[in-house]
Amino acid sequence: MSVFSEETIARLDELISRYPTKKAALLPALWVAQDVGGGVLNPDAMEAVASHLELPPAEVQGVATFYTMYNKVPRGKFAIEICHNVPCMAFGAEELIAHCEHSLGISAGETTPDGHITLARVECLGACCNAPAVQIGSKYYENVSAEHIDALIVQIKSLPDNPDHTPQGLISETASF
Amino acid sequence: MQEQPQVLYKNRYVPGINTLEVYLQHGGYESFRKALTMTPDAIIDEVKASGLRGRGGAGFPTSVKWVAVPKNRDQEHFLIINADEGEPGTAKDRDLMNALPHLMIEGCLCSLMALNASKCYIYIRGEYIEPWKSVQKAINEARKAGFIGKNVLGSGLDFEIYTHLGAGAYECGEESALMSSLMGERGMPRMKPPYAPLPQVKGVWDKPSVVNNVETVSTLVPILAMGGAEYTKIGYGSPRSRGTKLFSISGHVNKPGIYEIVLGTPFNEVLEIAGGVKGKLKTYIPGGSSMGFAPPTPMDYPFDYEGIPQNTKTLGLGSGGLIVFNDTVPIVPLAARLTHFYHHESCGKCTPCREGLNWMAKIYDRILAGAGRESDVDLLWDICDNIRGKSFCPLGEGAIWPVMTSLTLFRDEYLQYIRTGTYTPPVAVTTAG
Ligand SMILES: Cc1cc2nc3c(=O)[nH]c(=O)nc-3n(C[C@H](O)[C@H](O)[C@H](O)COP(=O)(O)O)c2cc1C
Ligand code: SF4
Ligand code: FES
Numbered sequence: 001m002s003v004f005s006e007e008t009i010a011r012l013d014e015l016i017s018r019y020p021t022k023k024a025a026l027l028p029a030l031w032v033a034q035d036v037g038g039g040v041l042n043p044d045a046m047e048a049v050a051s052h053l054e055l056p057p058a059e060v061q062g063v064a065t066f067y068t069m070y071n072k073v074p075r076g077k078f079a080i081e082i083c084h085n086v087p088c089m090a091f092g093a094e095e096l097i098a099h100c101e102h103s104l105g106i107s108a109g110e111t112t113p114d115g116h117i118t119l120a121r122v123e124c125l126g127a128c129c130n131a132p133a134v135q136i137g138s139k140y141y142e143n144v145s146a147e148h149i150d151a152l153i154v155q156i157k158s159l160p161d162n163p164d165h166t167p168q169g170l171i172s173e174t175a176s177f
Numbered sequence: 178m179q180e181q182p183q184v185l186y187k188n189r190y191v192p193g194i195n196t197l198e199v200y201l202q203h204g205g206y207e208s209f210r211k212a213l214t215m216t217p218d219a220i221i222d223e224v225k226a227s228g229l230r231g232r233g234g235a236g237f238p239t240s241v242k243w244v245a246v247p248k249n250r251d252q253e254h255f256l257i258i259n260a261d262e263g264e265p266g267t268a269k270d271r272d273l274m275n276a277l278p279h280l281m282i283e284g285c286l287c288s289l290m291a292l293n294a295s296k297c298y299i300y301i302r303g304e305y306i307e308p309w310k311s312v313q314k315a316i317n318e319a320r321k322a323g324f325i326g327k328n329v330l331g332s333g334l335d336f337e338i339y340t341h342l343g344a345g346a347y348e349c350g351e352e353s354a355l356m357s358s359l360m361g362e363r364g365m366p367r368m369k370p371p372y373a374p375l376p377q378v379k380g381v382w383d384k385p386s387v388v389n390n391v392e393t394v395s396t397l398v399p400i401l402a403m404g405g406a407e408y409t410k411i412g413y414g415s416p417r418s419r420g421t422k423l424f425s426i427s428g429h430v431n432k433p434g435i436y437e438i439v440l441g442t443p444f445n446e447v448l449e450i451a452g453g454v455k456g457k458l459k460t461y462i463p464g465g466s467s468m469g470f471a472p473p474t475p476m477d478y479p480f481d482y483e484g485i486p487q488n489t490k491t492l493g494l495g496s497g498g499l500i501v502f503n504d505t506v507p508i509v510p511l512a513a514r515l516t517h518f519y520h521h522e523s524c525g526k527c528t529p530c531r532e533g534l535n536w537m538a539k540i541y542d543r544i545l546a547g548a549g550r551e552s553d554v555d556l557l558w559d560i561c562d563n564i565r566g567k568s569f570c571p572l573g574e575g576a577i578w579p580v581m582t583s584l585t586l587f588r589d590e591y592l593q594y595i596r597t598g599t600y601t602p603p604v605a606v607t608t609a610g
Contacts, residue, residue, distance in 0.1 A: 018339045020253075020382050026361030027344055031303075053361075066363040069303040069345035085265040085518060086466065086511050087427035087500050123347065123518055124265040125304055128427035128498065129434045138306035 003048045008036055012052055022053045026063055029053060030070055039077070039162070041070045076111040076118035077162045080153070081135040082144075084121045087128035096132050097121060099146045103153060117156060137164035178446050179439070182411055184399040184421050185392070186437040189276055195311060197318040200279040206324055208401040209283050212290040213332050217248075220291035224397065226405030228419035233259050233350075233390030234465065234496045236482050245377040246292055246385050254294035255386040257359060258285060258394060260301040260308070261343055261350035264465035265518060266498030269423035270391040272435045274301070274308035277395070278315035282338060284394035286324060287401055289336055292387055296337050299391075300355055303344040313340050347522035351570050352388040354524065356381045365524050366570040392423055412439045418481035422494075426451040428461070428501035440481040444488075447480050447499070456503030457603075460586060464495025466515050467575025469582035470508070490585075492578055507600030508590055512583040513541035519576030530573035533564040537580065549595040558584055 004012070011032055015025040029052070033045040041064060050060040064070045080100060084093045097108055100119050104112055111118040127133035130142030134149065141152065183189070193199040200206075212220055225240035246254060258281070262270040273281055285297045301309045316338050319325045327335045341359060348354050349364035358364040359381055367373065380386025400408050400420075409419045418440040424447065427433050431452030438447055448454055458473045463485045471489035478488040486493040502511070520534035537560050540553050561577035561584075568574055584591065594600055 021360070023361040024359060024382075027358065028342060030344070031342060055361075063361065063363055067303070067344035067346050069343075084514065086462075086514055087266055089511070089514055090428050090500075090502060090506055122304075123521070124263060124267070126262050126268045126271040126302075128266050128268050128500070129425055131427060131433070135304060140307065 003042075003044050004033075004036065004052075008032060009052070012049075016053070023055060026053060026055065026060065027067070030060075030064055030067075034070060039071060039164075040074045041072055074115075076116050078116065078136060078156045078159075079118040079120055080149075080156075081120045081122040081125075082108070083123065083125045083127070083131075083133045083135075085124040085128075087124070088132040091131035093132040096134075096144060096146065096149060100149060100153070103150060117153070137162055178449055179413075179442065181437065181439055181442070181450065182421065183437050184408075184411065185273075185277075185280070185395055185423060187399075189437075195276060195278055195315070197279060197315070197322055204402070205279055206283055206286075206319075208398045209286045209290075209324065210330070211401055212287040213330060213334075215290070217291050217293050220287065220401070223401060223405035224291065227400045227408040228405075228417070229393065229396055229400060229408075230418075230482065231390055232392035232396065232422060232497070234264065234467075236494060239389065239393055242377065242387060242389075243291060245375055246387060247378065248293065253296065253384050254292055255381050255384055256285065256288055256292055256294050256297040257355065257381065257386060257388045258297065258299040258391055259350060259352065259355060259388055260299055260305070260312075260391045261347075261355060262305070262391075262496075263302055263347040263350050263522075264467060264496045264498055265515070266425060266427055266462060266465050266500040267496040268425040268427070269435050269497060271305060271308050272425075273391055273395055273423070274305070275311050278308075278312045279319065280395045280398055281312065281391055282315050282319050282324075284397045285338055286329075286336055287397040288387075288389065288394045290334075291397075294385075294387075295335050297339070298359055299338065299340045300349070300359055301340055301342055302349075303342055309340055309342055316340065346524075347518075348524040348570075348572055351572060352376065354570070355388060356386065363524075365526050396420065412481075413441045413479075415441065415479070415481060415483050417483060418479075422497050424497045424499050426499045426501070428499075429455040429458075429503040429506075430501050431455055438480070441479040441484065443477045444480045444484075445476040448476075448501070451499075451501075454501060454503060456505060459502050459504040459506060460508070460583075461502060462498070462500040462579070463489060463491055464493060465498035466500070466518070466579055467571075468492040468495045469578035470586055471582070472586055491582060492575070505602050507594065508583050508587045509541070509544060509594045509600070512580050513538075513545055515579045516541050516576065519572065523572065523576075524570075527567075527569035527573070529564040529567040530569070530576065533560050533573070534576055536560055544595055547598040551592055551595055553595065554584060554588060554591050 015028045029049045034041045050057040108121045125133045134141045134144045188194045188203045229239045230236045346364045349358045353367040354364045376386045460470045469491040471491050478484045516537050520538045523530045525531045561581050564573050564577050
């Protein structure tokens, strides 16, 4: 039996219908699988994607590991991703990262012991004109100051779960927009 | 300052312009209606007359790319929109997709007409969830209004536009890697002509395919509205740089932002449009990090496809990501950060890029840790020299450019940084009174 619900299967089939080959639906299907996994791409979900797209599991794994946004290991419920590329660097991205490391008590790339927050460095987010830029889930925050990020951290800590990481969160049903 | 005609951004700040209703009130989809009455050749002729060059980075003439597509319609042709925007310093496609999604969709439809194609995939980088939703919403609206789907506006033609989300790989912006990624593979580049057929003949799923940037197809809308010949009248650069272009201006300027600027505008005016330099100009990157660092002079040259490489010895206009640095910024950490970026994003297919960037990143780390040697300056140059012209795709070339230009412009600063571990900004000369 598949790890996917009937609803998820229907979504995968809709995705497949967009392309001339089943394989082409692999990237979107992995997004769906990650969504269903609450933000993690589990081995059994990858396996289910492989079987649904009629691809060898090793091939699916090879593709999943190439792309950095598929989380093969669990991260915090919320990931605070701070851009450290040069335009943001010129506007204090390094200082902002150091500030977050201090207030969260972890280094960039780590997750708080309660599994709630991951702090990460990322490359250019395409928000360079409002540097420094931070992404949390699907949302962008721009011109971020230390005070601003402190307020965001307080807010995140008060939320039990990330609405982005529900089965219909980050990559919700496209037809419904 | 010369007035800057707003062609793409004409309605950028109209409230609600991202909705179909307001977009239609401002003449939306008129260019597409016009395109429906034209033959593909006639559309390509307008594009040729306009002199439009690709806005994604390479600046390749759009009409030249398009005429290579076979004319027959007995097999499917594909249009792929490159919305993978990842070149550090570039933020314009995100703005277009967030603010003017219907402009891009209309541009896609006009391009589909020109290419005799009916299917378009918009490949959007995985981080761009908000732009993706904006575009998908516009597609849904356009479908309801009959601009997308079967027998569009009674023309007997079918058009389908799909979004496709990437998953975090800069290299997927390279067009052959993007096509691999769209087909569900790792984002690795493919062999190019003369060793392989053109993508326009054999691209995705071995069918004729064209990859164009978000801004390129969006520009089709004003071009068809005013006519190609009229479009060339905008601009005062060289005959090979016509029209306007979006520039993401970031770094040390007083009003960073995304501006539509006429190609050929003098560089100092471009800076003025962004509120002028904050502090004293030290260096800048004209068009996204792969273009390299430019010297602070000259300032009055035409900022366009030819003017930039001729006057700055950088690779050129690129994606239009202008990053400005004042003299408080040390150069070595900037070049180090970019080297780490390219090393991280190297797809690993070819040795010069994979290994060379690994070495360079280590050398920069050692310099930043205070353990650099003066000979590292020449060593960095040598490694660049070994990557130059030998990388399988342009990522390797783009990676060495910021390093080589920084070494050429700031050799003394490198040596000082290595010797002392610090950077001392030049002392400001204050004039009394
Ligand atoms: C490493 C690399 C990354 C690139 N990233 C992008 C990108 O994010 N967006 C884009 O439009 N072009 C990008 N390009 C350029 C594309 O390969 C291609 O030239 C462009 O999409 C063609 O569209 P155009 O002719 O409309 O500019 C990149 C090129 C390279 C080598
Ligand atoms: S230059 Fe080579 S290793 Fe680097 S990204 Fe291109 S193909 Fe991959
Ligand atoms: S460099 Fe930070 S968003 Fe572009």
